[in-house]
Amino acid sequence: MEYRVVIPAAGQGKRMKAGKNKQFLELNGQPLIVHTIRLFQEDSWCDQVVLVANREELEIMNELAKKHSLSKVTVVEGGEERQHSVRNGLSSILADSIVLVHDGARPFVPRDVIHALVQKAAEMGAVTAAVPVKETIKRVLSKRVVNTLKREELWTIQTPQAFQLSLIKEAHEKAQAAAMLGTDDASLVEWLGHEVAIVEGDYQNIKLTTPEDLLFAEAIFKEREMR
Numbered sequence: 001m002e003y004r005v006v007i008p009a010a011g012q013g014k015r016m017k018a019g020k021n022k023q024f025l026e027l028n029g030q031p032l033i034v035h036t037i038r039l040f041q042e043d044s045w046c047d048q049v050v051l052v053a054n055r056e057e058l059e060i061m062n063e064l065a066k067k068h069s070l071s072k073v074t075v076v077e078g079g080e081e082r083q084h085s086v087r088n089g090l091s092s093i094l095a096d097s098i099v100l101v102h103d104g105a106r107p108f109v110p111r112d113v114i115h116a117l118v119q120k121a122a123e124m125g126a127v128t129a130a131v132p133v134k135e136t137i138k139r140v141l142s143k144r145v146v147n148t149l150k151r152e153e154l155w156t157i158q159t160p161q162a163f164q165l166s167l168i169k170e171a172h173e174k175a176q177a178a179a180m181l182g183t184d185d186a187s188l189v190e191w192l193g194h195e196v197a198i199v200e201g202d203y204q205n206i207k208l209t210t211p212e213d214l215l216f217a218e219a220i221f222k223e224r225e226m227r
């Protein structure tokens with residue numbers, strides 16, 4: 001099977017407090033974004049990697065791709081919010097196909113999860129990786145518990161999310177026209193009224209968001225080296 005992937009990497013990484021875009025943080029000897037791109041560069045099913053970068057980082061991203069022989073990469077400019085960055089990335093893909101959207105900040109997604117998503121998207125049009133919530137989740141207002149949610153119905157949503165290109169483009173265009181902002185791409189498809197399937201992801205598929213996530217990342221690299 002074939003797919004393309006859009007990788008939004010045009011954030012600021014403010015919560016990481018690294019003083020620079022976290023995509024450039026060195027992890028296990030290579031920048032975070034290089035680890036993430038490699039997942040797709042090395043996957044024979046992947047035809048193209050659309051890397052979305054900040055305007056002032058376009059050149060450095062192109063240089064990184066060249067230096068690390070990431071030949072599938074095309075770099076495009078990002079936007080104000082993640083959603084705008086993904087929309088820009090999608091608009092650079094013309095031929096209808098299966099497209100994945102995957103955060104630049106998630107370097108650990110396993111290949112079998114990627115392939116399961118591609119297959120499910122071909123069948124259903126829209127699918128996201130997710131893992132069951134492990135903790136008890138309560139709704140809280142003004143530091144008072146409102147109620148306890150049914151844990152068996154709660155899933156933590158990850159990327160990749162996989163779509164038929166025409167469907168996710170329609171969702172993004174309509175969301176843009178209605179000024180609707182979602183924290184992920186699947187929520188725009190839900191908002192259109194289209195069903196979104198779940199493929200079981202992986203608890204190691206963390207998003208590097210805050211400084212303690214770097215400790216978890218180091219541990220995952222170590223564990224993988226020992227396999």
Ligand SMILES: Nc1ccn([C@@H]2O[C@H](COP(=O)(O)OP(=O)(O)OP(=O)(O)O)[C@@H](O)[C@H]2O)c(=O)n1
Binds near residue numbers: 014080
């Ligand atoms: N305008 C934006 C904002 C985010 N992203 C990307 O979307 C992914 C998930 O976002 P997040 O982890 O929130 O990254 P940042 O926005 O960089 O982090 P922060 O919110 O802490 O500034 C990241 O790979 C980030 O680079 C993007 O391409 N364009």
Ligand SMILES: C[C@](O)(CO)[C@H](O)COP(=O)(O)O
Binds near residue numbers: 082103157158159184
């Ligand atoms: C897309 C995402 O990674 C799914 O968990 C997440 O919603 C991104 O959210 P953030 O607000 O950019 O951290």
